[in-house]
Amino acid sequence: MHFTVHFFMESILTKLRTEYKANSLNKYTKPKIYHGGKSFDLTKRWYVYYSFEHPTKVTENGHRLMIQQPPIYYNINRNYKTKTERLKAIKQLRNNIESLLKDGWTPYALESEARYTAKAALNFALKLKKSTLKKTSYDDYSNRLSHFLEYLRKKGLSSADINSVNKKTVNDFLNSLLTKSSARNRNNTRSVLSALFTILEDNELIDNNFIKNIKPLKTTSTRNKTYTGKGVDDIYKYLEKEDPIMLLFIKFVSYNFLRPIEVCRLKSKDINLKESILHIDTKTSAAKTKRIPSILLKELIDLDLSSEDDFLFTPTGVGRWEAEERNRRDHFSKRYKKIKTILGYGPDHTIYSFRHTFITKLYRDFRKTQSPFEAKSNLMLITGHSTMTALEKYLRDIDAELPSDYSDRLK
Structure with a gap:
């Protein structure tokens, strides 16, 4: 017992000496995170905090005074609503602040009056x-x-x-x-x-x-024109024979209403065939779960998804691809551009046009039996628009809602 206590005290002294030495060499303390307490309370404001040596204030012993700096919130609380998202974001914020401090940044001016x-x-x-x-x-x-x-x-x-x-x-x-x-x-x-x-x-x-x-x-704004029903059929038939990888890429845009950049982010680990869902980082959300419709699910059954970090789309199919996200997207944009040129389509028809085409198709089908509000409410669950206002603007932009024949009123 005596040995244990002695060893414990020696460990504390060693640790204190190390920390004192570190603080004597650094002008700041390591940035830390306040995350709402032990319960990770999301109703409280999370922040990063640290202390920094004041350039002029000193202690009685003549040492520069360590002053705790104002907490850094940086919209973490407003932008991230779940524990997982907020933890990830605030850890990144802490790391960035620590990196700034290591690079020599100071919350004080180098001289008292400097800026x-x-x-x-x-x-x-x-x-x-x-x-x-x-x-x-x-x-x-x-x-x-x-x-x-x-x-x-x-x-x-x-x-x-x-x-x-x-x-x-x-x-x-x-x-x-x-x-x-x-x-x-x-x-x-x-x-x-x-x-x-x-x-x-x-x-x-x-x-x-x-x-x-x-x-x-x-x-x-440039408009991405929708395709006709016959146009979609012709493109699909051509790609079935000439470029099945491009066809599957387009079907994720058509049936899951993903943007091309979001399709490029998909990895094997994002696909859950058993539950028919996928996880994706979208334009407006750090992580979103979407249903994979059966029309698309049946095309994924034979894919080799055993390696979690394999991209679903590379130039040759599922696999590794050491390329920047933007370059991956550009690859498929250029790949499709060659195809649409062969089929006689101009710059107004893009991969993104398939998203417009199938959202329009789905909305008009809903409207056959549902009121505009019911149709839009059901569509929101599928497209992933965060608000009804955003969806309504999108539908107006792509002319999804057309009036019935009004000839009788012109007579």
């Missing part, structure tokens, strides 16, 4: 934003920010105080984009910069996000 440079502040905002973005979205943010930082560098503002960047600076940059590309590209860049400046405002690095007051420009 953050535009480059440092915006890179800080991007790193925090990373915890809420998928890989493709993060790459898009990073690319757009790099163009903005290059613009600031040429204007001599990259190393200037972040508060030197004002509404006119951003407007001039957006106008330069408009002359070189399109209103859509200009608007998308505006949205990215606004999201980053909101983070700077939330962290009190700027007074307010003025980009919110820069209006987006009107754009003409």
